[in-house]
Amino acid sequence: MDSDLIELEIGPIAHGGHCVARLDAVDDGTSGADGPGRGRVVFVRHTLPGERVLARLTESGEGATFWRADAVEVLVASPDRVPSAWPAAGPGGVGGGELAHVALPAQRAWKSTVIAEQLSRLAHVEREVPVEGAPGDDERGGLGWRTRIELVADASGRAGMSKFRSHDVLALDSMPLASEAIVALDLFSKTWRPGARIEAVAPAGGDAPLVLVDGEPFDLRRGRPDPRPNARSSVNEIVEIAGRTHVFRVGASAFWQVHREAPGVLARAVLEALGDVEGATVLDLYSGSGLFTVPISEAVGPTGAVVAVEGDARAVRDARRVVHDRPNVELLQGDVGRVMTGEDDSSSSVVHADVVVLDPPRVGAGRVVVEAIAALRPERVVYVACDPAALARDIAYFAGAGYTLGDVRAFDLFPMTHHVECVAVLLPA
Incomplete structure (x- = not known):
């Protein structure tokens, strides 16, 4: 057998699109990398819990904390395994389709498991969060999005x-x-x-x-x-939100949700999470091209206000085109962290917020931004997250600043991948 091939019993799902296996401790009874009888941790892609596979090592070495491998032959298959929807993203292939061998309902269960594990491990919150499919994805088999x-x-x-x-x-x-x-x-x-x-x-x-x-x-x-x-x-x-059609002019190379239904799904979820905000002041952080800014400005009405903060100059220009006739919107260009901590001159506008909405990049908002948000003592925080680990870390920071986790929804806006989008509500404890 190829010296890089190992036979593995596949264990639980881990964040990142792989499962955890353990290479058996050596036959002479000496300890493996993680203690006697436990064996070395191997993160294995292209497999499912409960399977037995032959896997090719892709990253290994005695000094490595853990090894990585690709399952190249399935000896005992999971009932959730299906023929790959994208073989080129299989073992040795391209990134971006690591769950293409998993039935679509099982993909959502996989992501739900990851969210619950991250919330438990990093935020110390026990919560089951079902993952909702986007309109049309079941009919398309999770493709063409x-x-x-x-x-x-x-x-x-x-x-x-x-x-x-x-x-x-x-x-x-x-x-x-x-x-x-x-x-x-x-x-x-x-x-x-x-x-x-x-x-x-x-x-x-x-x-x-x-x-x-x-x-x-x-x-x-x-x-x-x-x-x-x-x-x-x-x-x-073009996005349909709350019964209205909105047109956003967005740079081709600028950030925009890539799933065809994601802008509408997320905007509607944010509005539902906000509740009644008529007359309120809402702070919209990492506001991008204005996807949330626009419907929020309508929700707060003429007596309310939206202060939107975005670091990318092109995105702010795009947003300005769509909100130019909305007097209740103020757009601020600046690094969110610097604005929130007062290091940026724009911070003079961020002195009060009844509600805060934030949609940070994959790494999350971080402790500094979270503590600055909490210092405003908003009645509600709506957090849109594309990484459950970053979300869980920031929920822990919010807990330390006096906020508790309310409702959480999750959406499968990246079928065939391990990525998942969440909308979480945080409330004063």
Whole structure:
């Protein structure tokens, strides 16, 4: 047998898209890496709890705290295993589809398990949080949801993606997670400049798709960059929220939720979490292009106010276009941490908040921002999180500042991956 292949009994799910196994302690009775009889921890991708697999070591070494491996042959399969929806994201393949071998209901159960484990371990809160599917995903089998994809051309000019935990590019023939409009661009049959970075955006609302190559608009029909000074570099994102249609003008390379239903799902969840905020002052942190700012401004009404804080200048410009006629909205450009701690001059506007909404990057808000929010003593905090570990850490910081966890909802806005979106409510203890 290949010396890099090991046979493993697969244990519980771990955050990050893998399961935990233990390499048996050596036969002579000496201790393994984690104590007598326990064996070395191995994080194994492309498997499920209860399976027995042959796995190829991808990261190992006597000095390593734990090892990593890919399951390459299933000896005993889980009933939740299905044929991979994206074989190119399997063992040795690209990142971004690590749960493609898991039945869709089991993917959501997997994510629910991770959320509960992170809340228990990091926030010391025992909570079961079911994961809700987005509209249309069951019918599509969890595919065709991405309205934005990023590719890179390999040495021969074929479009592909980087292998998991690697800079090596694997050329692709298809990307099953991409929306129909992106599939129709036929990016994988074209030849590109080796090393070129290709971004494709196809808004769910029907706006014409847009392709950028190395950050510049690209004319697919002519097969070259678009040289016009007014070449389109933004798209219109149309979102239905609380019975109203909103149009957001968003830079093609700017942050926007990639699932076709995510903007509406999250905006509606935030409004429900806010409750009645008519006349209130709401602080919207990490406000991006204004996805939450706009419906919140309508919820607070003419006697209320929204103060939105965002660090990215392009996102603030995008937001300004959509809120320019809303006198109850103030947009502040600045690092959220510096604004909240008073190190930024914009902080003079952040002196009061009845409610705070925050949607931080994957790393979370962190202790400094959490304590600054708590110092305002808002009646409610609504936290939108794309990483359950970061959310749990910040919930612990909120607990230390006098807040307790209320309702938590979770949404499967990244099918076939381990990622999950949460909306949590924190209330004064």
